[in-house]
Amino acid sequence: MSDKKTLVEAVNTALDHAMADDKDVVLLGEDIGANGGVFRATQDLKSKYGLKRVMDTPLAETLIAGMTVGMAAQGLKPVAEIQFMGFIFACMEQLVTHAARMRNRTRGRLSCPMVLRAPFGGGIHAPEHHSESTEALLAHIPGLRVVIPSSPVRAYGLLRSAIDSPDPVIFLEPKRIYRVQKQTLPETGSRLPLDTCFTLREGSDVTLVTWGACVRECQEACNTLAEQGVSVELIDVATIKPLDMETILASTRKTGRCVIVHEAARSFGVGAEIAARIFEDLFFELKAPVKRVAGYDITMPYYRMEEHYIPDHKRIVIAIHDCLTEP
Amino acid sequence: MSDKKTLVEAVNTALDHAMADDKDVVLLGEDIGANGGVFRATQDLKSKYGLKRVMDTPLAETLIAGMTVGMAAQGLKPVAEIQFMGFIFACMEQLVTHAARMRNRTRGRLSCPMVLRAPFGGGIHAPEHHSESTEALLAHIPGLRVVIPSSPVRAYGLLRSAIDSPDPVIFLEPKRIYRVQKQTLPETGSRLPLDTCFTLREGSDVTLVTWGACVRECQEACNTLAEQGVSVELIDVATIKPLDMETILASTRKTGRCVIVHEAARSFGVGAEIAARIFEDLFFELKAPVKRVAGYDITMPYYRMEEHYIPDHKRIVIAIHDCLTEP
Amino acid sequence: MPTTLDGGGLFRVHESDIPFVCYLDANGQPTQPLPGWAEEGSLLVDYYKAMVKAREADRKAIAMQRTGVMGTYPSCLGQEAPGVVYGKQLKKEDVLVPYYRDLPGQLLRGVELSDIYLYWGGDERGSAGPGYGQDFPNCVPIATQAGHAVGVASAFRIRDEHRVALTTCGDGATSKGDFLEALNLAGVWQLPVVFLVVNNQWAISVPRPIQCGAPTLAQKGAGAGLPCVQVDGNDVIALHEVIGSAIERARQGKGSVVIEAITYRLGDHTTADDATRYRDSEEVRKAWSEEPVKRLQTYLHNRGLWSPEQEQAYLEQVKLEIQQAVEIYQKTPLPQVDDLFDYHYKDLPAGLRRQKEEMQGGLGHE
Amino acid sequence: MPTTLDGGGLFRVHESDIPFVCYLDANGQPTQPLPGWAEEGSLLVDYYKAMVKAREADRKAIAMQRTGVMGTYPSCLGQEAPGVVYGKQLKKEDVLVPYYRDLPGQLLRGVELSDIYLYWGGDERGSAGPGYGQDFPNCVPIATQAGHAVGVASAFRIRDEHRVALTTCGDGATSKGDFLEALNLAGVWQLPVVFLVVNNQWAISVPRPIQCGAPTLAQKGAGAGLPCVQVDGNDVIALHEVIGSAIERARQGKGSVVIEAITYRLGDHTTADDATRYRDSEEVRKAWSEEPVKRLQTYLHNRGLWSPEQEQAYLEQVKLEIQQAVEIYQKTPLPQVDDLFDYHYKDLPAGLRRQKEEMQGGLGHE
Ligand SMILES: Cc1ncc(C[n+]2csc(CCOP(=O)(O)OP(=O)(O)O)c2C)c(N)n1
Ligand SMILES: Cc1ncc(C[n+]2csc(CCOP(=O)(O)OP(=O)(O)O)c2C)c(N)n1
Ligand SMILES: [Mg+2]
Numbered sequence A, B: 001m002s003d004k005k006t007l008v009e010a011v012n013t014a015l016d017h018a019m020a021d022d023k024d025v026v027l028l029g030e031d032i033g034a035n036g037g038v039f040r041a042t043q044d045l046k047s048k049y050g051l052k053r054v055m056d057t058p059l060a061e062t063l064i065a066g067m068t069v070g071m072a073a074q075g076l077k078p079v080a081e082i083q084f085m086g087f088i089f090a091c092m093e094q095l096v097t098h099a100a101r102m103r104n105r106t107r108g109r110l111s112c113p114m115v116l117r118a119p120f121g122g123g124i125h126a127p128e129h130h131s132e133s134t135e136a137l138l139a140h141i142p143g144l145r146v147v148i149p150s151s152p153v154r155a156y157g158l159l160r161s162a163i164d165s166p167d168p169v170i171f172l173e174p175k176r177i178y179r180v181q182k183q184t185l186p187e188t189g190s191r192l193p194l195d196t197c198f199t200l201r202e203g204s205d206v207t208l209v210t211w212g213a214c215v216r217e218c219q220e221a222c223n224t225l226a227e228q229g230v231s232v233e234l235i236d237v238a239t240i241k242p243l244d245m246e247t248i249l250a251s252t253r254k255t256g257r258c259v260i261v262h263e264a265a266r267s268f269g270v271g272a273e274i275a276a277r278i279f280e281d282l283f284f285e286l287k288a289p290v291k292r293v294a295g296y297d298i299t300m301p302y303y304r305m306e307e308h309y310i311p312d313h314k315r316i317v318i319a320i321h322d323c324l325t326e327p
Numbered sequence C, D: 001m002p003t004t005l006d007g008g009g010l011f012r013v014h015e016s017d018i019p020f021v022c023y024l025d026a027n028g029q030p031t032q033p034l035p036g037w038a039e040e041g042s043l044l045v046d047y048y049k050a051m052v053k054a055r056e057a058d059r060k061a062i063a064m065q066r067t068g069v070m071g072t073y074p075s076c077l078g079q080e081a082p083g084v085v086y087g088k089q090l091k092k093e094d095v096l097v098p099y100y101r102d103l104p105g106q107l108l109r110g111v112e113l114s115d116i117y118l119y120w121g122g123d124e125r126g127s128a129g130p131g132y133g134q135d136f137p138n139c140v141p142i143a144t145q146a147g148h149a150v151g152v153a154s155a156f157r158i159r160d161e162h163r164v165a166l167t168t169c170g171d172g173a174t175s176k177g178d179f180l181e182a183l184n185l186a187g188v189w190q191l192p193v194v195f196l197v198v199n200n201q202w203a204i205s206v207p208r209p210i211q212c213g214a215p216t217l218a219q220k221g222a223g224a225g226l227p228c229v230q231v232d233g234n235d236v237i238a239l240h241e242v243i244g245s246a247i248e249r250a251r252q253g254k255g256s257v258v259i260e261a262i263t264y265r266l267g268d269h270t271t272a273d274d275a276t277r278y279r280d281s282e283e284v285r286k287a288w289s290e291e292p293v294k295r296l297q298t299y300l301h302n303r304g305l306w307s308p309e310q311e312q313a314y315l316e317q318v319k320l321e322i323q324q325a326v327e328i329y330q331k332t333p334l335p336q337v338d339d340l341f342d343y344h345y346k347d348l349p350a351g352l353r354r355q356k357e358e359m360q361g362g363l364g365h366e
């Protein structure tokens, strides 16, 4: 159906609608103009809104982050694109010392209503340094929001909310699923909340917590397990920071078991915090230890071997069985 | 006694000895020459070893990290100083995409035997952005080592090993305790391992895990608790990455209880990984849930309020009592 | 073997044709005919008064640090001139994106001295006062403010506003990529932003020649296609000409300029620093003979525009004002726990609310 | 109101006196007397052969990508000349710190073509081959290699070695702070490093004028106090003169130079790109008339230094060599799990050992 959209098209639509609604919304980044972004997330927006609102910047990520902070402090709502998350590290100083702190260090006199978008994660046979998923680095920083959509519908609604947000949002787009699924987008302008996880599937035996592209493998795993008579409750965290533990805890309280799946390296990853919180809060209610299925503690392998790194359906199913048979 | 040294003097001595032993050891950073570093960690080394081996760089942290990688790939053993951890973020791209990966991406053809030193943490009434403790960001990166001394003796031995290390080490120096304690240093040239935690105090009721400056408050807490008849086993993690879980697990297996203390923001901090690992591995042996005492999920307050942020002796004692009375 | 074009001079260092502007020499004597406004004199007296006030306020801050009433403080002693000039030449609706040694300019922008003290006293609320308008707070991570300034200027351009952003930084800051990336953008986009490099010859212990191999710092603008100029940073007349025209030029949509103001850091880097470890007292002595306040005072005296009696009366008034600021600063109660938590997000997330309650419990004020 | 010094020309853009070096025009005609070595001709034939080989190897890579045998690949079509020149002019003990479009130079440095294919085939071992010597692997994060190059050059200086580091980057890369910070260091420390900017007019979809407002990119060296020069990047004779002398100059301890080689990216940015989205076919057509291989071929033909028969024979030989490289590449088995784990640290930490076993178990090869 022609009005169904992929995730990257949903991003494009959200940007389009936000720009139409509010002239303070401006876009900047590398190759986002005539080229429409290397993944076409900003396709046609320059011709529609002009080069004052869709700005191709020089090749300088530190600058992009810094000027976005400056624009935001002036009351614009800039949405910057970092071409790949592998190049977000040059933004860290601006993100940590300025974007995340502007409101706090001026006690609200200035603020930083910006969005920094970046495609992230592996799985598309990309060149070296193009497959990072280091959301944990950003999640640790007070003052930031870190948001990750996992479907076209959620991409639209979450991005609209991210742009509305009076505070800085890092919006990470799982490029592995940029084009794997088409959905009819919700009503124009509808938002999704930035403070709640989404329960994608209800279940009673075990809670499966994940986000981004891994939602796909988790859904597959749920199907397999359903055939085997295992009822899985699937939660898409969506907003990693600040973390909505209520939903995760409520579900785990109900099922007594939890498995967390992410693509990033396991150690010191986002899964560690979620696991620790569940253990801390539900220690006496858990039927089995929480399990993490994650990337190994190695650099994401260059693409010939990347599929062996990314948690797959098989590893998830095994982990859930392990969790169910314990103790 | 005049041959006793503070932590920062121990750092200076370790650098001095390493330079004397190996002409490939060179130092670089801002103000490390004539000024001897803003904390005097490199005092007298320029006059002793000359400006070819003690290099004042221009003011550019990205450059410092990048050139250090270049030097290390050439077989030097550069030790770079970042003046405060608050300015380490500009190094992130070089650390993540190059320092941590050089050996892996060339399958050992090139390597990166560098040390990046930075004073870190709060508690000295420093200006804004001078009190960061974001070791979790570095700990998440495969290929890095993250090492944090907590006493003059450990500063000497760990820094000697860090300089020996054939791989990149981020060496974070808790500046709050730079000068609070003097110790006689061990024999010249003695090393401490980079793959084990140090058990500072044996105990049987509860395991207390910490690192850096917090070791001090934890030791105080141990004393208070000892008077109250509580026997605490105190572990100084020292090497955060790669993490020696064996020691921590063995101790917690023995005591059945564990409290983790760190200064950094609690969420997505290093404590989360340690807690998650203990829970995962010792779920059925733990007598009570692991507890974390940490900084709040806010920016380290500017100095008038910083003491209310840093976990103090009182919060630690309360947490341990809570842990002991559960369930 | 290649022909040695080098011998033929191919690899000469780019010729520097950077202008250097100066009107008053170190002894307060004009080196060339003065512009009309300076002949008239009243603005010069304003500049003078602003410098004197800044210097007194600075002295007080150091004194407070010495007596434990304030933390580490970076003195602006000797480099008051650029600040008083941009402070008067910027319009209220313009935006200042300062570094951390901008007390003289900030006072003229309307920032309360008590807020400046509060800031260096370790309290974020020192960056919150209404006196700042839309100006940025002090920026400690070197050169990062340059990115903000071009962002602000971009916002002006996007909204077709005739406003200007002016950003300051030190000589050391010109080595950091942030500064250079921002220049480059200002050059391509022809942004209404003025870059004012306050070259006080030292970046903590690193002297200017060890910071950069080029003869001027101004010429860093060359690679960005920007006009660049050096100015005597202790000469308010020259500064007025250069900074004033740069601001006007930017306001007229003619783009950005890089200004290097040559001055000297007469004091230690901060109160935590001891400059005698790394620099010659002879150099400092010489710099004192060129400093901006005395220079302008001599000129004003010579011209009969300012008398010892006026000086006396003004100093008393200034000291009183400063004393009032000190009192406000010292009476400012500690921030509440709310202050520490409530400004991380516009609305406090649930998890933070719980942590806030925990901290309040710990501090005993539930 | 300040006097408008501007009207007086204070704010003129820094005059550019950057030399531009060219010997052979687009039609292969000398524009000035050629250096002796070029008259002699044999080195020119070597350069020609190296360019032809690089172009064939590049064409093959694109073909493999199109047939699914290789991933995303960035073609060097049209910009072969700078690489073959530095590839021949660097000594083995020098160090190349390349970007990612350096196939022509890497082949001459001794890197196996099969390794280059393996790299773009998604395998780290493509950066491991002994042919690289101490050269750096391809650098994807733009401009970050500039920092490595000055580090390498510093190591040479510290050890008193007469070696040179040469680093390449694109026009886009000159906007990134890393590049500019490295120039600045090279300027202050007078390092033996050559910066070669391969200005192929595009950074993906961003054309050169949108990247920087200065008339040349070479002049970015001015702010660092470095000599800067532009050279026709499609003219191996000019490149030889400029790059060769810059390397020699650096080796003699006379410091660093910034070279901007003006060329053109004839292909898409990578095989994942479609340049027709953002650039004019007319521009590309024009660029084809200036490309380096045809230009040199014409000259060599005119001079009787190269014949269609030689061309024919050489092409056959080159195709054979390339086919062999393709076969080695395609026959390279997948890396072992050990490969993925064993090179993060010299000695595998205990925790990683367990994860490795876990992965081996999962892949079914214990
Ligand atoms: C990114 C960063 N690195 C290091 C520091 C520590 N530091 C504070 S001031 C300073 C020197 C700055 O020199 P300059 O730019 O000349 O300004 P000045 O202090 O002389 O006015 C340094 C290195 C910092 N604040 N930020
Ligand atoms: C730090 C960084 N940002 C963005 C990218 C994505 N990217 C890859 S190539 C490129 C353009 C580079 O242009 P240029 O420097 O002119 O080199 P060219 O590809 O034209 O040879 C971009 C933006 C990257 N690889 N690294
Ligand atoms: Mg300075």
Ligand SMILES: [Mg+2]
Pocket: D170, D171, D172, D198, D199, D200, D201, D202, D203, D204, D265
């Ligand atoms: Mg290019």
